[in-house]
Amino acid sequence: MKNYNIVLLRxxxxxxxxxxEAVKVLNRxxxxxxxxxxxDEALLGGIAIDETGVPLPEETLQKCNxxxxxxxxxxxxxxxxxxxxxxxxxxGLLGIRAGMGLYANxxxxxxxxxxxxxxxxxxxxxxxxxxxxxxxELTGGIxxxxxxxxxxxxxxxxxxxxxxxxxxxxxxxxxxFNLARKRGHKLCSVDKANVLESSRLWxxxxxxxxxEYEDVELSHLYVDNCAMQLVRNPGQFxxxxxxxxxxxxxxxxxxxxxxxxxxxxxxxxxxxTRGLYEPIHGSAPDIAGQGxxxxxxxxxxxxxxLRFSLDEMEAADAIDAAVAKVLDQxxxxxxxxxxxxxxxxxxxxxxxxxxxx
Amino acid sequence: MKNYNIVLLRxxxxxxxxxxEAVKVLNRxxxxxxxxxxxDEALLGGIAIDETGVPLPEETLQKCNxxxxxxxxxxxxxxxxxxxxxxxxxxGLLGIRAGMGLYANxxxxxxxxxxxxxxxxxxxxxxxxxxxxxxxELTGGIxxxxxxxxxxxxxxxxxxxxxxxxxxxxxxxxxxFNLARKRGHKLCSVDKANVLESSRLWxxxxxxxxxEYEDVELSHLYVDNCAMQLVRNPGQFxxxxxxxxxxxxxxxxxxxxxxxxxxxxxxxxxxxTRGLYEPIHGSAPDIAGQGxxxxxxxxxxxxxxLRFSLDEMEAADAIDAAVAKVLDQxxxxxxxxxxxxxxxxxxxxxxxxxxxx
Ligand SMILES: CC(C)[C@H](C(=O)O)[C@@H](O)C(=O)O
Ligand SMILES: CC(C)[C@H](C(=O)O)[C@@H](O)C(=O)O
Numbered sequence: 001m002k003n004y005n006i007v008l009l010r011x012x013x014x015x016x017x018x019x020x021e022a023v024k025v026l027n028r029x030x031x032x033x034x035x036x037x038x039x040d041e042a043l044l045g046g047i048a049i050d051e052t053g054v055p056l057p058e059e060t061l062q063k064c065n066x067x068x069x070x071x072x073x074x075x076x077x078x079x080x081x082x083x084x085x086x087x088x089x090x091x092g093l094l095g096i097r098a099g100m101g102l103y104a105n106x107x108x109x110x111x112x113x114x115x116x117x118x119x120x121x122x123x124x125x126x127x128x129x130x131x132x133x134x135x136x137e138l139t140g141g142i143x144x145x146x147x148x149x150x151x152x153x154x155x156x157x158x159x160x161x162x163x164x165x166x167x168x169x170x171x172x173x174x175x176x177f178n179l180a181r182k183r184g185h186k187l188c189s190v191d192k193a194n195v196l197e198s199s200r201l202w203x204x205x206x207x208x209x210x211x212e213y214e215d216v217e218l219s220h221l222y223v224d225n226c227a228m229q230l231v232r233n234p235g236q237f238x239x240x241x242x243x244x245x246x247x248x249x250x251x252x253x254x255x256x257x258x259x260x261x262x263x264x265x266x267x268x269x270x271x272x273t274r275g276l277y278e279p280i281h282g283s284a285p286d287i288a289g290q291g292x293x294x295x296x297x298x299x300x301x302x303x304x305x306l307r308f309s310l311d312e313m314e315a316a317d318a319i320d321a322a323v324a325k326v327l328d329q330x331x332x333x334x335x336x337x338x339x340x341x342x343x344x345x346x347x348x349x350x351x352x353x354x355x356x357x
Numbered sequence: 358m359k360n361y362n363i364v365l366l367r368x369x370x371x372x373x374x375x376x377x378e379a380v381k382v383l384n385r386x387x388x389x390x391x392x393x394x395x396x397d398e399a400l401l402g403g404i405a406i407d408e409t410g411v412p413l414p415e416e417t418l419q420k421c422n423x424x425x426x427x428x429x430x431x432x433x434x435x436x437x438x439x440x441x442x443x444x445x446x447x448x449g450l451l452g453i454r455a456g457m458g459l460y461a462n463x464x465x466x467x468x469x470x471x472x473x474x475x476x477x478x479x480x481x482x483x484x485x486x487x488x489x490x491x492x493x494e495l496t497g498g499i500x501x502x503x504x505x506x507x508x509x510x511x512x513x514x515x516x517x518x519x520x521x522x523x524x525x526x527x528x529x530x531x532x533x534f535n536l537a538r539k540r541g542h543k544l545c546s547v548d549k550a551n552v553l554e555s556s557r558l559w560x561x562x563x564x565x566x567x568x569e570y571e572d573v574e575l576s577h578l579y580v581d582n583c584a585m586q587l588v589r590n591p592g593q594f595x596x597x598x599x600x601x602x603x604x605x606x607x608x609x610x611x612x613x614x615x616x617x618x619x620x621x622x623x624x625x626x627x628x629x630t631r632g633l634y635e636p637i638h639g640s641a642p643d644i645a646g647q648g649x650x651x652x653x654x655x656x657x658x659x660x661x662x663l664r665f666s667l668d669e670m671e672a673a674d675a676i677d678a679a680v681a682k683v684l685d686q687x688x689x690x691x692x693x694x695x696x697x698x699x700x701x702x703x704x705x706x707x708x709x710x711x712x713x714x
Contacts, residue, residue: 090551120482120588142519147554155522158558162499163516165509192602194447197504201515227606228613231477231588248549249584249606256585 002035004310007067009060012046012089013283014293015073021295021350022071022302025319028354029306033315040067044096045075045089045283055092061099069309070100070276071301074283097138102268102276103168104175105136105247106304109234109254109264114327115336118259127235132254133183134240135176136247138268140168141198143244162245164198169205175269176241177213186238188219190226190246202243223250230254255280262335265300267308275309277301291345294333296323299353322356359392361667364424366417369403369446370640371650372430378652378707379428379659382676385711386663390672397424401453402432402446402640412449418456426666427457427633428658431640454495459625459633460525461532462493462604463661466591466611466621471684472693475616484592489611490540491597492533493604495625497525498555500601519602521555526562532626533598534570541595545576547583547603559600580607587611612637619692622657624665632666634658648702651690653680656710679713 008023010016023039030037042060049055055075064070076089085091096102111119111130119126145161173189180187189206191199203220210218221229223246229236230253242250255264261281268276279297287293300323306316326349332341333349344352365380367373380396387394399417406412412432421427433446442448453459468476468487476483502518530546537544546563548556560577567575578586580603586593587610599607612621618638625633636654644650657680663673683706689698690706701709 085551085557088551094552120478122477122479125477143552145516149554149558152520152522155524156558157520157522158554159502159518159520160553160555161516161518163509163514165512165514167512192605194442194445195451195500196517197506197515198517200442201506201513224605224609227584227610228618231610231613245549246606248581249603252581253584253588253610256588261585 004037004068007040007042007063007070009044009072011073011075012077013285013288017293017346018295018298019073022298024350025299025353026302028357029315044092046080055089056095069305072278076283077285101270103139104269105138106267107134107251109258111258115260132237134251137172137244141244162198169202173206173209177216180216180239184238186217188240190221190223190242192223262294263296265297265304267304273309277305292334293346294335295346295350322353325356326352361394361425364397364399364420364427366401366429368430368432369434370642370645374650374703375652375655376430379655381707382656382710383659385714386672401449403437412446413452426662429635433640434642458627460496461626462495463624464491464608466615468615472617489594491608494529494601498601519555526559530563530566534573537573537596543574543595545597547578547580547599549580619651620653622654622661624661630666634662649691650703651692652703652707679710682713683709
């Protein structure tokens with residue numbers, strides 16, 4: 001029987017509660033689909049600052065790099081906001097992305113049929129289905145370029161550098177084209193090539209890599225236009241690929257359009273099969289410890305883990321299907337509750353998914 | 358009687374047609390409110406490339422810098438897409454912003470009551486009213502920083518530099534705070550201070566300038582969160598101030614949320630009263646010359662010109678009111694036409710506004 005080593009980074013706020021439910025689901029999936037999982041725990045974010053003084057202890061990175069995959073709850077909270085910038089929970093997040101070489105962030109923005117009414121967009125704008133795969137470059141660009149302060153013509157200034165190398169764009173392009181090939185065969189590359197030199201390089205490389213993927217229909221949008229199109233007609237998108245900074249903005253916009261932020265999972269991948277999986281929502285310190293957080297995004301992150309890191313496709317599909325069933329049965333955590341549905345807490349929701357597996 | 362010197366940059370595509378209607382309206386306003394206008398014409402964008410070889414001829418910049426205000430139609434089109442980057446119509450736009458020192462871009466995103474249904478957002482998300490003033494820094498940041506290509510560890514790379522000086526942030530902050538003071542007394546500053554050094558400087562300066570405006574309620578949002586909030590609850594915003602790049606993205610997103618892109622005006626201001634006014638929509642080459650373009654955004658840009666450059670507040674209010682009346686009367690150009698309203702062409706729409714003045 002195959003065994004997988006998974007590192008759990010429970011993190012802060014609601015992180016621990018939702019990871020517990022996701023582990024229950026993963027264990028049940030393992031039983032059914034005949035593999036075993038061994039877990040290790042490590043510290044990241046605020047809790048790591050509290051216990052070790054830094055948001056990403058060396059030991060955490062070592063464990064994650066040795067694991068088959070990593071499951072993250074959420075990090076951050078007001079408690080650590082007075083920390084200096086380079087020692088805040090977010091710094092742990094950026095550090096682990098860089099330290100594990102996770103250059104491809106996959107963020108599906110989907111609408112779950114029973115939650116369709118939660119979208120802030122009108123029904124005729126949403127259309128029949130919404131299923132966008134946002135692919136964000138995650139270890140390059142202005143997030144990791146040179147930055148600092150200096151005097152410019154006698155006045156104080158600050159700068160950051162957006163930089164991309166050809167190989168950095170090539171590898172994220174391949175991830176995006178490969179995903180498009182497995183989905184609707186459409187890829188939209190987003191840049192600001194009418195202004196930025198890094199975007200012109202980005203577009204050149206995308207066009208070059210596109211020659212290897214003639215079965216994928218490629219289009220280009222400027223980032224400002226993409227921000228509009230996501231609101232105007234999100235159904236036009238299949239896979240979208242963009243830089244770290246633009247991806248940060250556009251993938252959040254796309255998630256909000258789905259109306260189901262509490263439901264959305266993400267994967268951060270590098271070369272090989274290793275990956276880090278996490279819900280896209282935050283640590284929600286305001287509701288932490290109350291047992292009312294929605295564990296479904298974390299559970300769906302486990303499904304992505306099974307799909308992208310562990311190659312357990314059947315188990316992945318089974319979890320997706322179980323979540324869909326629970327929604328169809330009308331169960332809702334408070335964040336997605338509407339009149340006429342059945343309100344349940346975090347643990348019950350986790351158990352319902354287990355029972356439907 | 359006061360006389361104002363206005364430079365018209367008709368530009369490309371539908372630009373000439375819509376500027377003609379706006380001039381009709383401005384002339385009528387002048388008559389009624391007792392001032393005179395003299396016009397000069399200059400070339401910008403594609404037409405400037407065709408006639409002089411460059412998108413921003415020296416003569417154009419001189420004329421604009423000598424005028425009381427500038428009215429621009431729209432620039433660009435497929436015809437000039439094969440031009441090298443630094444000689445495309447957009448380069449003319451960036452050149453005139455820099456050359457006139459127009460560091461503050463004001464883009465109101467409004468919903469006109471009779472067009473409320475055009476918003477892609479649900480009625481309960483839009484709420485009673487939507488009236489956001491986006492203030493985008495326009496002559497700094499990554500648009501104008503150092504850029505280029507270089508080899509990095511043996512591979513080709515391209516870079517752009519996001520840079521802000523303290524005085525650059527101070528002056529845009531003052532524009533935004535002053536606007537907030539005249540409106541709802543709320544200002545939201547958008548940055549990415551959890552990652553970017555330039556954003557940390559931005560936030561420091563905003564906080565310092567805020568001390569001069571204790572009557573204005575200041576908040577801060579990260580750009581990714583702002584992209585979400587615009588979709589989730591746009592009514593929470595009054596004035597928003599942000600950098601050139603973030604403003605490009607967020608102001609387009611905000612306009613699309615209004616659902617009335619053909620109706621939205623903009624002002625680009627520097628020190629003193631000089632300014633450039635233009636509709637936010639593009640040159641729409643596909644419908645150019647057909648007489649069906651919507652001139653209302655350009656007409657409303659004239660109202661902004663009267664308000665911000667010429668200090669003719671009554672004339673400005675009168676134009677806004679005339680546009681509202683024409684909409685109330687049910688007249689629509691094809692882009693905003695819905696069943697039960699009266700479809701009119703560009704010239705008729707211009708005349709209707711004149712008649713209602
Ligand atoms: C917390 C922050 C640094 C981070 C980012 O900008 O990458 C977050 O917004 C995200 O998208 O994961
Ligand atoms: C055409 C382009 C260079 C320009 C910009 O990015 O500033 C446009 O998108 C705008 O917002 O006016």
